[in-house]
Amino acid sequence: MDLADKSVTGRIRHAPVPTVYEPTTLASMTPPHPHHPQASAGTTGKGRPRTGGRSHGAAARSIEDHAGAVADLLRRGPWPEREAQWIPLERATGRVLARQVVAEVDLPPFTNSQMDGYAVSAAATAADAGATVVLRAGAPAPAGHVPAQLEPGQAVPVMTGAPMPPGADAVVPVEECEPGGFQPAGRPVRIPAGQSAGRFVRPAGEDVRAGASVLAEGTELTAQAVGVCASLGLREVLVRPALRVGILTTGDEVVPPGAARGPAQIFDANAAILRAALACAPVEVVGSFHVPDDDAALRSLLRERVRAGERAADLWVTSGGISEGAFEVVRKVLSDPGAAEFSEFLHVAMQPGGPQGLAMVEGIPFVCLPGNPVSTWVSAEMFLHPALNTVLGGPPPRVVIRVPSADDLHPLPGRTRVVRAHWDGSAVRRVGGYGSHLLAAAARANALIILPPGADPVPAGSEVAVRLLP
Ligand SMILES: Nc1nc2c(c(=O)[nH]1)N[C@H]1C(S)=C(S)[C@@H](COP(=O)(O)OP(=O)(O)OC[C@H]3O[C@@H](n4cnc5c(N)ncnc54)[C@H](O)[C@@H]3O)O[C@H]1N2
């Protein structure tokens, strides 16, 4: 690839994206090679990391501590200051209530039948002798209609969900009566004797009493929760603001899926991974961007987008460019106190996902994940997911179970291994190898085995902690 090709790489853009790289800017950047470490230092006019650079030799941070640090960073960003918003119920799934929901009506709103059957007065079915009593069918009471009064000696055909006829206090399923099937009005119906009052009757207010708090503030709006809001007649709910997220991928080698790909290039997996990983949370992805390994390009993106007013993100999630290479664009730029008021690039005692970074740029948090696709995904799962749960109130925490592993497992000294696995309800099996590039194998996983540090293999049959994925 020559320099002209490289300038094309520099214009990779993922939609939606503003114009970040002007060809003229690129042309002026290309000589000297922008990836040469010296050229890079020359471009910035500053040397290697000053603030928050890699803490070489420092002990690796624990997974829990780093998840906590991500949550703390989020809390210090603009999101907690954003106002709650009213949104239509049909767009509320996955959002989190900013205010409790108080019922204005009873649920059920009226006493109704739980079965298709005959509404009767239980007292009228008392019998001195015999197993049945004979009543006369009344006019049917369908759902959605106000029924007539139950007359003495009557059994009123009542449908599931129909209001109970006044005077009736029990429902006898039609299949328990004779003859089978509903009888025309006036015809005799044989009903099993001794019905108890309340049988198959759903009293008004049994589920919810008008005036009661039905859903607490902070409740994630699941299918059931939006269902109960709808049952209460609500068309809108007041929810916590969605977290506005900017996604940033990096690397000269990365091109968008389907774009022309050079012989040393790969398609971008991480933008898709991050977008999907965030989809379970009350998050709005406000832009997905890509920069090559070019400090000036990232600086220019930060200048244009971090304070982009209405379009600004509350959080940036980046992938790649943070480890020990010569062209680590994210680490180099964000380690500059002129670009970021806070940054730290460190190792977490976890594999995959060891290299990690955090930064604050003009008050906006940056969570910097490692570039290997499995590392990006596992990092999002282990750090972003819990932080979103802690700070935003959703998505719900993952379930962790302890079950025997079907395979031998190979821990690492000093680092927790996050092993891609498949849980079928009775056994957990490892899928694919341990490498952080093995994304196709990871796609078969529905669980992660959290394997603590260790020196010796863990034999099959040993109990392991398994984090279940949705
Ligand atoms: N000397 C050292 N080298 C490396 C270390 C280390 O500790 N010392 N750590 C390794 C580990 S572990 C990881 S993970 C990676 C993390 O590196 P970066 O975050 O700087 O990521 P890159 O170098 O930019 O990329 C790593 C890898 O991932 C591919 N990649 C990057 N972006 C994408 C994307 N959007 N879609 C698909 N694939 C992507 C990239 O081509 C590289 O293969 O560092 C190790 N090295």
Ligand code: MOO
């Ligand atoms: O820690 Mo890296 O994330 O193994 O690939």
